[in-house]
Amino acid sequence: MTGVSIAAAADELGLSADTLRYYEKDGLLLRAVPRTSSGHRTYAEADLRWITLVTRLRATGMPIRDVRRYADLVRAGEGNEEERLALLQAHREDVLRQLAEVTAHLGAIDHKIGIYEHTLEKLSASA
Amino acid sequence: MTGVSIAAAADELGLSADTLRYYEKDGLLLRAVPRTSSGHRTYAEADLRWITLVTRLRATGMPIRDVRRYADLVRAGEGNEEERLALLQAHREDVLRQLAEVTAHLGAIDHKIGIYEHTLEKLSASA
DNA sequence: TTCCTCCCTGGAGTGCACTCCAGGTCAAGT
């Protein structure tokens, strides 16, 4: 229950301490992370869980602006679940679209790779 | 064989004219696009095909720097096919890693969506 | 006491990939 330092949190989350401070300043967290008597941040379990979700949203391409909007909704408390759901569903659609697009392009690139492999195979066979 | 204007090329490729000029200036194309007597760019089929590949590489997250490196190799002519192949294969690995990561995070987000849907369903049932 | 380490804040700086702009040219339409 004591909470961990920013370095430990950064390490566990795979983010930099700077990024953690930046997220907090930018309103992506649900609360200002509590400080020790000497003013150092001390991250509780709940903070780390929330930031994990933030990293998931970011890693799937959600812009900072939208993460903040979502954080604002959650911070506002119960009663706006429909809005939260809509935001997540919209993001889900974006991600699926993106996955499909990347997969399609990758197919074309794979094809090109196949051609090079074939060419090089022939070259080495005739050498 | 006549070639198309930058506006037509941009339209066909889904890029802006500015981006097309930027790619050319930045060395992402195989050659300076030929100009008409009045100095306007005129894109040949081969130019469009190459730029299509560039958009595929970009859309799958390859940085401009690497696209340029690849363009440099192709421009250098035959004999460096292994290097080209290595570059594309490395990119392919990056993309696959990225797809796996996004898919995994999406799963967690989907789970969260499921919880909201369940909550809202119950709410509306009890209303 | 002095040093070291970790952390703080506010703000400036960075890298990337465009995007926009000013000032100008050219060919075609009226």
Next chain:
DNA sequence: ACTTGACCTGGAGTGCACTCCAGGGAGGAA
């Protein structure tokens, strides 16, 4: 002849998401 519209060049500006820095404080080791 004049205007319009598409295009040219070089270079400045933009948005995003960090990342770095200066100057300073608190607590513990030697």
